[in-house]
Amino acid sequence: MTTIRFLATLALALALCVCCLPAEATLQSFTYRGYVTRIDTESGNLSMLATHQWRCTYENGTASCGWTGITPVPLMGTVPSAAAFSMILSGQVIEASSLGMPGGHWTGIGVLAPIYAEQGYFGTALVGDPGSLPVPLIDGYSVTPVTEPDCHTCTGSVCEAILARITVSRNGETVATASLYPGDTCLYLDQEDQSGVNVTFISGQASAALCPNASPFMTGPQPISIFTVLVIPRSGEVSPFPEAKTGSVSVLSVPSGSRVYLNHELVGSTPITRPGLMPGSYVVRVEKEGYLTWEKSITIHQGSSNILTAGLVSGSGSLSIKSFPWNARILLDGEMKGYTPLLIQNLPVGSHALEIEKPGYQTATKTVQVPAGSIGLVVITLTPEATEE
Structure with a gap:
């Protein structure tokens, strides 16, 4: 009888422990800086040679974080969204983050450019979760998203996000806010220096703790959302890659999802980047049903990066x-x-x-x-x- 009572007590204790355990522990984040070595659009993979890792040390409760040089290591992961393939080029310097393990699936990828006057790298574009990438955006910009949950779609500690509230700041001051549903885009342009930020909310998650009657004891993996952020830098802010023999053009539009033609050839939909263009004159045309056609002639120079924003007018x-x-x-x-x-x-x-x-x-x-x-x-x-x- 004593043995039976002991086993019953043990079984009850184990059951209570299982109930108290979180559905899943918060996953460790890994962030690396390095060079893009391969882009495979068929498999959705992006490979990089990582030369630095973002690490934090703690002393007296204060965190000190920065890049630490490492022995170069090849890493591969699937991109957060196919939009990455129109924003990232082989050979570019990037930062890439993942959860649980180095690589495997990138939660965020940022395109970096050296700003020699500032003696460091700054982000010019990103795809994935902005909160997973530590490098600041160029020209003092920052994008902070807050997602709201669809409480009918929760699994464990996360729910699908039905809305993202976006705050665009510059040098610590809020310059724009927007509420985006999945697929929506917002564009902020500074009228003084013509710099700006284009943000698209692709899809996302939100914490189930934000839902009514949520359990205060629920823990689990952090919610991850997917955005594209493209910074329009001040003219001449980003230096071209040395000895580049071709140029590129990036085309944004409001609204996004517009057809882009380069010298009368359909090349894709906005937002889009076309690298490897030989120097010369080009005609960029942007079309979307229900809007007037937008057209502009540009000249591509060696090493130049041209960024165009087409503000379409209703037709x-x-x-x-x-x-x-x-x-x-x-x-x-x-x-x-x-x-x-x-x-x-x-x-x-x-x-x-x-x-x-x-x-x-x-x-x-x-x-x-x-x-x-x-x-x-x-x-x-x-x-x-x-x-x-």
Whole structure:
């Protein structure tokens, strides 16, 4: 009986311990700096030769972190998003982070550029979780995302993120905020020096602890989100790679996901970077359904990195049509639209033939212009028909 009671007590104690254990321990982060050695778009892998590791030491409760030189080691991992392949080139200096082990799956990858005046590397672009990468962005920018959970999709300590609240700061001061759903993009441009930041929220996770009635004892892996961040540096801020014989062009657009043509050849969708371009003149065209075509001629020089931002304008507009007297019949391009006063929306931008008719008045005809993305106002005063005496 004593043995049975002991075994029962032991079983109960083990059960209680299992219940108290976290679903999964927080995973250790590994971050390396080095050179891209291979990009494999088919497998989704990016390989690098790591020459430095980000390490922290602790003394009297204070952390001191920085890059430590290591024996060069090759590492490989899958990229956070296929967007990395349009932003990262073989041979570039990058920082890359992973959880649980070196490589395997990159949680964040940042493109680095040396700023000699500052005597260090600064980030010009990143894909993945911004919080996993320690190198500051160029020109004093920083991007801080806070994700909100969909509490119906939680697994353990993490949930799918339905929204990301973005704060863009420069030199410690907030310059822009935005709320992004997956697939949304925000763009901040400094009107003084024409620098800026383009942020796209691809997908993400949020902590289940933010949900109502969440257990205060739940622990587990840290939530990871995927963004793309592209910094538009001040002119001349980023030095070209030495002895580069080709140049590149990066094209952003608002909204993103627009088709990009280079010398009339479709090369992909925004945001996109095209490296390896021979010096010469190029025509960049950006198109998206429902928007006016954007086009610009550029010149590629050896070692140059050209960054273009296409602010697309809506390809439709509206007309607000009024008449004196009112209740007159409206024909636009020969088609009956209604009676004055009337607001007609979603009209193609450009010239249209307008006719205003009302019994007892002369028909008024006029060519009107529909403005892009706004409302054009048309006011017509009808002339009474002549009466016979």
